[in-house]
Amino acid sequence: MQVEHIGIAVKNCNDANHLFENLLGIAPYKAEKVESEAVNTSFFHVGNTKIELLEATSENSAIAKFIEKRGEGIHHIAFEVEDIYAEMERLKSQGFQLLNEAPKRGADNKLVCFVHPKSANGVLVELCQEIRG
Numbered sequence: 001m002q003v004e005h006i007g008i009a010v011k012n013c014n015d016a017n018h019l020f021e022n023l024l025g026i027a028p029y030k031a032e033k034v035e036s037e038a039v040n041t042s043f044f045h046v047g048n049t050k051i052e053l054l055e056a057t058s059e060n061s062a063i064a065k066f067i068e069k070r071g072e073g074i075h076h077i078a079f080e081v082e083d084i085y086a087e088m089e090r091l092k093s094q095g096f097q098l099l100n101e102a103p104k105r106g107a108d109n110k111l112v113c114f115v116h117p118k119s120a121n122g123v124l125v126e127l128c129q130e131i132r133g
């Protein structure tokens with residue numbers, strides 16, 4: 001299985017873009033607003049995976065709540081899956097608590113589903129499957 005991306009909650013995407021440009025020595029390859037999650041994102045390629053910076057666009061965003069409670073930092077790990085519907089069924093039957101009933105549209109042309117951190121050793125897990133065709 002491949003780590004598709006690591007999500008990092010930031011207060012300000014512009015500032016964080018500069019910081020990560022300096023840290024990694026490369027520029028972000030894309031920025032995308034995801035309305036359904038109330039976030040602005042930007043992405044950096046790192047080896048076979050990506051860093052996703054996430055800034056809240058509303059105070060109801062999961063990112064705003066996270067930063068309020070815990071401050072900036074690593075927010076989630078996303079795993080790439082071939083068949084998100086099958087993985088959701090498999091994880092449900094294993095007792096994991098899924099945060100959405102059906103996959104939803106994420107950034108970067110992906111269908112995504114989240115697993116509650118309370119059922120995954122305190123780690124918010126995102127499953128993502130590329131939207132094909």
Ligand SMILES: C[C@@H](C(=O)O)C(=O)SCCNC(=O)CCNC(=O)[C@H](O)C(C)(C)COP(=O)(O)OP(=O)(O)OC[C@H]1O[C@@H](n2cnc3c(N)ncnc32)[C@H](O)[C@@H]1OP(=O)(O)O
Nearest residue numbers: 007034037062065066075099106107112114117122123124
């Ligand atoms: C664009 C897309 C993409 O890549 O395509 C994205 O990534 S969007 C990324 C943004 N979207 C999401 O994260 C959507 C899924 N997330 C959610 O539904 C929510 O953020 C939850 C994970 C359910 C947490 O919500 P909320 O804080 O309101 O719930 P809560 O107060 O009941 O929190 C329950 C406990 O989980 C902890 N908690 C909250 N967020 C956490 C996180 N990211 N990692 C680890 N623990 C976390 C809280 O501190 C709390 O712990 P204590 O009980 O110990 O105090």
Ligand SMILES: [Co+2]
Nearest residue numbers: 007052078126
């Ligand atoms: Co993500």
